[in-house]
Amino acid sequence: MNKTKFLTQAAMIAAIYVVLVEVFKPFSYGIMQVRIAEVLTVMPYFTPAAVPGLTVGVIISNIIGPYGVLDIVVGSLATLIAAYFTYKMRKKILAPLPPIIVNAIIIGLMLYYIFLGSPDETPLLAIMGWVALGQTIVCYGLGYPFMLILDKYKNNIF
Structure with a gap:
């Protein structure tokens, strides 16, 4: 793939993510989040x-988001790790799994830290479970069907 095509694809993915x-901002943040943009994590x-497209998209989204520098750094790192593992995944049915697992652990820990000491403090495993549930809804409920569509047109798109 040439540099121009690579940069164009990365920029388009980042822009669409943001x-x-x-x-869908009301659903994009919080302990139980169903971040519709995560449908793109299968790409x-x-x-x-x-x-890089997803990573930049998350950086920009988290700059605009409510959790500040911690989310900008940690959220972006989680996305970079999950995207790399998705890229390395060769079984289509398993491709949505890395964003679910990585975000459940890393974003779950981050949200636990952010909400630590709040009056309605939620246990760490519950937060991780809620993040995993939201990610599963998007990554398998929307992302996997999206993959099936992309698979039909991949020669024309990628």
Whole structure:
């Protein structure tokens, strides 16, 4: 893949991610989040450009988001790790799994830290479970069907 195509794909993925987070903002943050933009986390299965694209999209979204520097750094790192593992995944049915597992652990820990000491303090495993549930809804409920559609047109898109 040439540099121009790679950069164009990465930029488009980042832009679409940010737009989806903003359009669905009420669902994009919190302990129980169903971040619709995470549907794009399956794209590294098809193109390596999605790895930086998703990472930049998350950085921008988290700059705009409510949790500050911690989310910008930790959230972006979680996305980079998950996107890399999705890129390395060769079984299509398993491609949505890395964002679910990585976000459940890393974002779960981050949210636990953020909400630590709040009056309705939620246990760590419960937060991780809620993050995993939200990710599963998006990554398998929307992301896997999205993969099946992309698979039909991958030669024309990627």
